[in-house]
Amino acid sequence: MSGLTASSVIGIVGGGAYGTALALAAARAGREVLFWARDAATVAAIRETRQTPHLPGVILPEAITATGSLAALSASGAFVVAVPTQSLRQVCEGLAQALPSGRPVISAAKGIEQATGLFTTQVIAQAWPGSPAAILSGPSFAADIGRGLPTAVTLAAQDANLARSLAEALSSSAFRIYHSADPRGVEIGGAAKNVLAIAAGITIGLGYGESARAALVARGFSELRRFGEAFGAQGETLMGLSGLGDVVLSCASPQSRNFAFGLALGQGRPIADASGGKLAEGAFTASVLARIAREHKVEMPIADAVAAIIAGEIGVREAVAGLLARPIRAEN
Secondary structure (H helix, E strand, O other), X not given: OOOOOOOOEEEEEOOOHHHHHHHHHXXXXXXXXXXXXXXXXXXXXHHHHOOOOOOOOOOOOOOEEEXXXXXXXXXXXXXXXXXXXXXXXXXXXXXXXHOOOOOOEEEOOOOEOOOOOOEHHHHXXXXXXXXXXXXXXXXXXXXXXXXXXXXXXXXXXXXXXXXXXXXXXXXXOOEEXXXXXXXXXXXXXXXXXXXXHHHHHHHHHOOOHHHHHHHHHHHHHHHHHHHHHHOOOOHHHHOOHHHHHHHHHHOOOOOOHHHHHHHHHHOOOOHHHHOOOOOOHHXXXXXXXXXXXXXXXXXXXXXXXXXXXXXXXXXXXXXXXHHHOOOOOOOO
């Protein structure tokens, strides 16, 4: 069980746009929020102006207390870790050194750890033993959450009661959290959709049009479902907010960093410049997703193509031509 009460403090770990948005969401849910950011300038800006450069134009309420010390999060009844997937282990190891274990840790990262092939709840379990791990994912842009626009996501943990308790603790009228006991399905949806969003962006960047994008998204979602089924993910999860819902959002909007990255690649920008200085999680996930799929004999040609492009093994047009040349098969 989570041990959360109606007055529990929530610790938000990660001072970027998404972490800031989740801090706002927790405050709107009536929680006191301890908000950790690595960047001292971000902490100072919040303390002095109640604003952060990562989410401009949004005023942070007094319920949010900014800190640069992990130890200062000790009053938290649960933690939401909103850092990039490849930084998650290091941050959780820091939390484990600074704080006692036992309180729930919710990952808000969408990806797979490159070095190990582990999903984010598995990384948390290794890096902070004894702290129950959960995953928060779904179709949500930081800017929308920050402005208080209606958003719905999924929170999953192996313990269904824990998932329900955490979802209730963080939900509000504008930020609705559905709970699930299928964390692997939620993690797979969040990781794979980023790779598909890169492919969708490439399609539009090449000028192939909306019909081609729709076809790619549909076939890509079939890949995601095959991958999920190989790991025992529930069909309802993959068809829900954290699966299909996130695919729809990320593959359709330039606000998606992964879509924007793919768009730039399709338009001829070199890989080193395509991200525009912003993190595209799918660029790190593609290779490990494709590798795991091969190991489990799951056919994922779109993920393979994206991985090959990012690795510099094949050009964008050549990769897309290879997909178009694949034999026609039965729809599934």
